[in-house]
Every structure is written in structure tokens, then in C-alpha cells.
Amino acid sequence: MHSTPSTGGDKDPSGSGSPHCTRTLIHPGKETLLWYDPWLINGPIAQSGLLIADALGRHAFERVEHILLDGQRWVNRTHDPALDDRWEEIQATKIHSRIQEDLVVWAPTSSGKFSLKSAWDVVRGGCERKEWYNLVWFPHSQPRFSFVCWVALWGRLPTRSLLARWGTVIDPTCYLCGNAVETTDHLLFECDFSSAVWREVLSLNGFNRNPLGTWKDVVEWLVSHFNGGSLLGSVRKFSFISSVYRLWQERNARAHLKRPTINCDGSVKGGFGGYGAIGRNYRGEPVFALAGGIQESDVVCMELHAIRSGLQRARVFNLSQVQVRSDSQVAIQMVVGTYKVPCGVLWLVEEICELRDSFRSCTFIHHVREINCCADYLAGYTSVAQIIHFDLHNLPLILSEMIQNDAKGKVYSRM
Structure with a gap:
């Protein structure tokens, strides 16, 4: 078994600071290279500067069994000075008589088995745990x-x-x-x-x-x-x-x-439907705001009216990329094609899809009601059949405060 040294585990005595992650348990030494394998605790015998050549009696593929007598004790038959320099370490190396062949183990763990955690610990080195x-x-x-x-x-x-x-x-x-x-x-x-x-x-x-x-x-x-x-x-x-x-x-x-967002919402009260949409840039500043009302009792229909009106207004302002946000998951699913569209609102969904295709990028996401407060306010703004396009310099005070809170990152609690 020929294993090559790698980083981690015991330190390399050559001074390079490179540690070894694998060690070889010896018995009977027939599979382990004497000079090159990391079978000693301080790494291979063939350290930097040591010449391995047949002329010196050092054969590159010589096995550890060469210095084992009857597989029981260590013996330096050639009195090689390179072996003499490490002889105390060699003699201190245990001969594992219970194993049938030389066994390579992972040194950083006590079990000898490799783990990603131990490898990471070796790579990053020791450091104090931060207080946080x-x-x-x-x-x-x-x-x-x-x-x-x-x-x-x-x-x-x-x-x-x-x-x-x-x-x-x-x-x-x-x-x-x-x-x-x-x-x-x-x-x-x-x-x-x-x-x-x-x-x-x-x-x-x-x-x-x-x-x-x-x-x-x-x-x-x-x-x-x-x-x-x-x-x-x-x-x-x-x-x-x-x-x-x-x-x-x-x-x-x-x-x-950096794409503008369009928050949309619809509502129904007493058989009358309202809808609202507000477009904002990536800083949270309003680009447009609108509110409308029609005689309608289906709240999903009003949610779709809000989305359609928001996209129409975005086209007026030449916005090429938008993200549409609604607190109606059903309306969003109808638009993206994951919910069967009832016949009564099919025309609305088709118009929305046509508008969607006119943008370079148009995405739809579901937002919970608590963070859709501006559109919610606009959806209940009018109680007559009309559509209002707000002057951004003269917005209702409540709406202005909501816009500022959203831009500042106000956190809303889920009801």
C-alpha cells in the first residue's frame, strides 16, 4: 500500500511547516515504502535534501519490512545514517501485530476515519473562537x-x-x-x-x-x-x-x-369594488399612484383590475422592467398560469398577460397584506365609479407617511 503524504495532522520536521494527514500502521511492513511513506509520526524519512539512490544502498521502493526482524522488532541492518538519525522515533513506533496488513489511517481524528470537519480544521488551522x-x-x-x-x-x-x-x-x-x-x-x-x-x-x-x-x-x-x-x-x-x-x-x-415595483390591491365593500396601485423605484420613492372604483362584488376581479391598471400606468411612464406585488395569491396564480381562470375574469387575465409581454421584464410575486398597506389604502380610497391619478407632490398625508415608512424599512407585524 503506497500512500503519499498530504497536508494536515502531524508537523513536518523538515521545517516547511507542512503537516501530514495520513499515518500508516505497520504490520508486517510489506506494503509501505520505507523512505517515502508517512509511517513515522514526524513524516517520511526522505525529507528535503536526503538523497535516495541505489549507490548509497537506499532503494526507492524498499519496504519497511527491510528493517523489521521476524515482524517483531526493529533492526538497522545497514547502519544507514539516515535511519540512525530517526532511530529513536523508529523504535518508538508501535508494530501492530493484530492487523493483517499495513493500514493507512487519517491522523486528525481519533478513530482514524476521514471527515470533512477534521479536514476543514486542518486547513484553517487553530484560532480562538470569537465571542459572537x-x-x-x-x-x-x-x-x-x-x-x-x-x-x-x-x-x-x-x-x-x-x-x-x-x-x-x-x-x-x-x-x-x-x-x-x-x-x-x-x-x-x-x-x-x-x-x-x-x-x-x-x-x-x-x-x-x-x-x-x-x-x-x-x-x-x-x-x-x-x-x-x-x-x-x-x-x-x-x-x-x-x-x-x-x-x-x-x-x-x-x-x-433596480427595477421599479408595483404594489396592487383590490377590495369590495357593500357591493362596490375598489382598486389601487402604486409604482415605486428601487429607493422606495413613488413613480405613480392611482385609485379606482367600479360596481363589482368579486374581490379577485378587483385584484386583477388593480394589476391591470398598475401595468397600464407603468407603460405610460415608459418603465421597461417591473415587479408586480399583490396580496392575492389567487390573482397571482391566475396570471402566472398555475390556477384555473374563471370565465368571468378571463378577459382581465388576458389583458394582463398582453401587458406583461410588452415589458422587457415583468415578474409577479405574492406579498402578505401587512406589507401592502399603501395599495390597500388606495383600494379603499374612492367609493364612486372613477379612476384617480394622484399628483405625487400633493399626496394624501396618510399615504405619504406610509410611503416614507416603507422606504425606511418599517417592520409590520403579521395579524
């Missing part, structure tokens, strides 16, 4: 949340300030607020958008306080307050890593998509 380790890695966490949070805590998120230093972007302005340089500290804590998120997260976890002064201060405080293995401790830690992940996800959505 249990805040990020804990049972029942979501791996992708933990990973993004781990990268953030190491300061390795590719923010615009970091990308600017690398020369890949020119403008380092924060995607979430547009008011400051996008560093990790700013993006995840100092930004108005993320600060509003953290205030809500702290409040939902029972801490009625404003966030601390810096991202480092926040993490230190969280380590001492979001701890323990209880259900409450796990929920608090999960709220932290999920918030970091969602902030980064929102940042990336604005950075890479």
Missing part, C-alpha cells in the same frame, strides 16, 4: 442566514466602499438610504433604513430601546443579551441573523435589480 460564535452558529439556525452574518461580522461583505477601494465601482453611496458611504457598519446599523429595522427587532424581542452607538457595540450587547440555548434565546438569535440577512438581501435587490 454562539450568536451566529446555533442549533436550528438557517445556514444561509448564519453564513451572511458570519461574513458581515468579519467585515467581508462586498459593500460599495469596499468595492470602491478595489476599483470596481465609482459611487460608494449606500443603496438603502442614498445619504452616506456604504460601509458594513453604516449598511447594517447606521443607515436610517437599517436603524428602523433594528428598533422594531429589539422591540419585538422585549427591549424597548434605541440601537447602540456602533455596529461593534451592538454585537457586544447582543452577545450578552441574545444568549443561551433556551427557546427564547434561539428565537432572539434567529431574529438577529435573519435581520442581517434580509438587510443584505434588500441591499442586493436594489443594487442588482
Whole structure:
């Protein structure tokens, strides 16, 4: 059995610092190369600078059995100085009489069996566990949340300030607020958008306080307050890593998509139907807002009217890429073709599909009602058969406040 040395495990005495991950258990030594295999604890005998040549009595394919007498004890028959230099180590090497042939084992584990965890530990080397380790890695966490949070805590998120230093972007302005340089500290804590998120997260976890002064201060405080293995401790830690992940996800959505969104909603009250739609750019600023009403008692029909009107208005503003959001899962499924369309609204769905095909990119997603408040407000705005296109400089005060809250990342509780 010919095994070659590899990284990990016991250190290489040659001074290279390269460790060996495999070791060979000897008996009877017929399968292991004397000079090249890592059968000694400090690695192969043939270290850097040692010449292996037949003229010196050192045969490249010589086996360990050459220095074993009757498979029971070590003997240096040739008194080779290279063997003499390692003789104490050779004599200290156990001869495993209970095994039938030489056996290669994985040195970093006590069982001798290979595992990815032990290989990773060898590759990364020893280091102190960070004080925030249990805040990020804990049972029942979501791996992708933990990973993004781990990268953030190491300061390795590719923010615009970091990308600017690398020369890949020119403008380092924060995607979430547009008011400051996008560093990790700013993006995840100092930004108005993320600060509003953290205030809500702290409040939902029972801490009625404003966030601390810096991202480092926040993490230190969280380590001492979001701890323990209880259900409450796990929920608090999960709220932290999920918030970091969602902030980064929102940042990336604005950075890479930059597509306007159209929030749509429909409602029926007393046999009269209302619908509303609001289009916003990636910063959350309104592009258009409309409200309408017709004599109709089918709420799904009104949801479809809202989607159609929103897409029609988007075409007026020459938007080429949009994402349509509705709190009606049935309406979304009808449009994307996963729900059978009733005859009464077939014409509406067909018109929506025609409008969809006129955009370079048009996607439809379902949003829960609690985060669709602007469109919900517009759907109940009028009680007469009409359509209103709002002046963005003279919006109703309540609607303006809702738009500002959404742009700042307000968290809405699910009813």
C-alpha cells in the first residue's frame, strides 16, 4: 500500500511547516515504502535534501519490512545514517501485530476515519473562537442566514466602499438610504433604513430601546443579551441573523435589480369594488399612484383590475422592467398560469398577460397584506365609479407617511 503524504495532522520536521494527514500502521511492513511513506509520526524519512539512490544502498521502493526482524522488532541492518538519525522515533513506533496488513489511517481524528470537519480544521488551522460564535452558529439556525452574518461580522461583505477601494465601482453611496458611504457598519446599523429595522427587532424581542452607538457595540450587547440555548434565546438569535440577512438581501435587490415595483390591491365593500396601485423605484420613492372604483362584488376581479391598471400606468411612464406585488395569491396564480381562470375574469387575465409581454421584464410575486398597506389604502380610497391619478407632490398625508415608512424599512407585524 503506497500512500503519499498530504497536508494536515502531524508537523513536518523538515521545517516547511507542512503537516501530514495520513499515518500508516505497520504490520508486517510489506506494503509501505520505507523512505517515502508517512509511517513515522514526524513524516517520511526522505525529507528535503536526503538523497535516495541505489549507490548509497537506499532503494526507492524498499519496504519497511527491510528493517523489521521476524515482524517483531526493529533492526538497522545497514547502519544507514539516515535511519540512525530517526532511530529513536523508529523504535518508538508501535508494530501492530493484530492487523493483517499495513493500514493507512487519517491522523486528525481519533478513530482514524476521514471527515470533512477534521479536514476543514486542518486547513484553517487553530484560532480562538470569537465571542459572537454562539450568536451566529446555533442549533436550528438557517445556514444561509448564519453564513451572511458570519461574513458581515468579519467585515467581508462586498459593500460599495469596499468595492470602491478595489476599483470596481465609482459611487460608494449606500443603496438603502442614498445619504452616506456604504460601509458594513453604516449598511447594517447606521443607515436610517437599517436603524428602523433594528428598533422594531429589539422591540419585538422585549427591549424597548434605541440601537447602540456602533455596529461593534451592538454585537457586544447582543452577545450578552441574545444568549443561551433556551427557546427564547434561539428565537432572539434567529431574529438577529435573519435581520442581517434580509438587510443584505434588500441591499442586493436594489443594487442588482433596480427595477421599479408595483404594489396592487383590490377590495369590495357593500357591493362596490375598489382598486389601487402604486409604482415605486428601487429607493422606495413613488413613480405613480392611482385609485379606482367600479360596481363589482368579486374581490379577485378587483385584484386583477388593480394589476391591470398598475401595468397600464407603468407603460405610460415608459418603465421597461417591473415587479408586480399583490396580496392575492389567487390573482397571482391566475396570471402566472398555475390556477384555473374563471370565465368571468378571463378577459382581465388576458389583458394582463398582453401587458406583461410588452415589458422587457415583468415578474409577479405574492406579498402578505401587512406589507401592502399603501395599495390597500388606495383600494379603499374612492367609493364612486372613477379612476384617480394622484399628483405625487400633493399626496394624501396618510399615504405619504406610509410611503416614507416603507422606504425606511418599517417592520409590520403579521395579524
